[in-house]
Amino acid sequence: MDVDAATQTMIDNLPARTGRELPAWFAELDAAALDRHAAAVAFLKTEHGVTHGFANLIVKLHRSQGETVTADGLVDAQYEGRKAGLRPVYERLVAAASAFGDDVEVSPKKTGVSLRRGKQFALIEAPSATRISVGINLRGVAPTARLRGATGMCTHRVDVTSVDEVDAELVGWLHDAYDRA
Incomplete structure (x- = not known):
């Protein structure tokens, strides 16, 4: 997964800001089985208290797993x-x-x-x-x-x-x- 510097900083800050690393959040989203981006963001915000910016990032990265996007x-x-x-x-x-x-x-x-x-x-x-x-x-x-x-x-x-x-x-x-x- 190629990401820009700002995204990498957010990923690095996930444990301190949300209590979990990215793979744990991916497992949470897999278990929730939500098919819409907005529903997954809302789930992270309401059920886990994740701020909007981090919730959006987690869902975006979860949905793009396996994609290699280059500049x-x-x-x-x-x-x-x-x-x-x-x-x-x-x-x-x-x-x-x-x-x-x-x-x-x-x-x-x-x-x-x-x-x-x-x-x-x-x-x-x-x-x-x-x-x-x-x-x-x-x-x-x-x-x-x-x-x-x-x-x-x-x-x-x-x-x-x-x-x-x-x-x-x-x-x-x-x-x-x-x-x-």
């Missing part, structure tokens, strides 16, 4: 089928951000790829077959027509539909976010 596999899954034409845009964005320094971490998840330097400074997602949405953390920067204000983990968003749109302006915003991270 490349996660990215491949995001850019297959109708979204395959966006892969060059993604590659250009990652190449530009990686050039900022050796400390850029490219961290693929199921639906997006976080760009991190200690903390996340950008998020690359492909919400449709025609565009990539680049979330950028630029607190205090006024939105523009292209650099739209956003809520959530990213303060701004830029939509990109072609490799040509990964231009000096966009790379500049990414570099500014990298410098702030």
